[in-house]
Amino acid sequence: MKCPYCSSDNTRVIDSRPADDNYSIRRRRLCDDCAKRFTTYEKVETIPLIIIKKDNTREQYNRSKIEDGVLRACHKRPVSVNQINQLIDEVETEIFNMEEKEIPSSVIGELVMDKLKDLEAVAYVRFASVYREFKDVNSFVEELKKVLDK
Template identity: 90%
Template structure:
């Protein structure tokens, strides 16, 4: 590992521990030439995942898009940031466990809706109204009836 200060390749690890997310390792390193310390993170390399959108365009998977949608659905609801992060982690785990290189956005949306349904009803309906593109009140009401019947 090159030193970011003097570009020397003569560095060594002096401390290693799991990072906060428990999905990476935080390493403190020491440069033997200049004596400065720096931190690096080591993370498991995942296969690049491509999302197939509704209009058949493709784009690289972006976790922040799922987070953004869930955050908007949970706005002003009694749901903690930890619960939201756990939901997104669960969806992401299911996606990557499929070990596919391409995944339809519709599948991601359904996974998020399933998790939201268990977490909070209002957040679920909010997400579903955008995801399923409710055109009128009748389709909205039919989704609410499905929720109430269960």
């Protein structure tokens, strides 16, 4: 592992422990050349997951796309970064537990909406309005009624 400070290959692990999610290992490393410490994370490599989009094009799974959508939906709402990361981790776990090589984007969108509905109602409606492509006020009101009936 190269040192991020001096680019030396002469580094060693001084501490290893499971990371918060228990799906990765956190390693503290020490550079023997510059004596600086840094942290690395080791994760199990998963099968490349392909997402089938609405227009039937395919692209590789990208966590940041889910993050962007959830962050936009939660903008100026009382939702912490930890809650957002936990939501995304839960969605990701469910996706990878399906053990499919290709998953429609609609499945991911529904998973995110289910999680957001339990987390924050306004963020849920914001996400749903973009995801379901509301064309008029009536479709927006119908979604609000679903939330209010809950």
